[in-house]
Amino acid sequence: MADLLSDEEIEAQLPDEWERDGDEIVRVYEFDAYLDGVGFAAGAGGVAQDAFHHPEMTIDWREVEVRLTSHEEGGITDKDVELAERFDDLL
Numbered sequence: 681m682a683d684l685l686s687d688e689e690i691e692a693q694l695p696d697e698w699e700r701d702g703d704e705i706v707r708v709y710e711f712d713a714y715l716d717g718v719g720f721a722a723g724a725g726g727v728a729q730d731a732f733h734h735p736e737m738t739i740d741w742r743e744v745e746v747r748l749t750s751h752e753e754g755g756i757t758d759k760d761v762e763l764a765e766r767f768d769d770l771l
């Protein structure tokens with residue numbers, strides 16, 4: 681099990697464009713076309729499965745909201761931060 685990050689660690693490690701929302705980190709990715717968002721979500725799903733750490737993703741018109749938390753630990757860990765960075769690398 682990973683350790684929960686402190687408030688200070690979260691603030692320091694949160695990647696650009698990501699925000700903290702309670703026990704989750706969240707980013708809304710914006711796209712020029714709906715299917716671009718769908719494709720991004722598919723890629724993110726593959727990265728998540730590879731890491732075996734899974735986000736909540738909401739696919740909407742030209743945007744995808746991604747929420748990450750570590751359910752087993754009950755909060756935000758470095759697994760969430762690392763996956764957020766890997767999702768950003770898909771852009």
Ligand SMILES: C[C@H](O)[C@H](O)[C@H]1CNC2=NC(N)=NC(=O)C2=N1
Pocket residue numbers: 732733734735748749750751752753
């Ligand atoms: C049994 C447990 O669900 C698995 O170990 C994985 C699956 N994917 C997961 N994803 C996330 N976000 N948090 C988890 O704690 C988690 N656990």
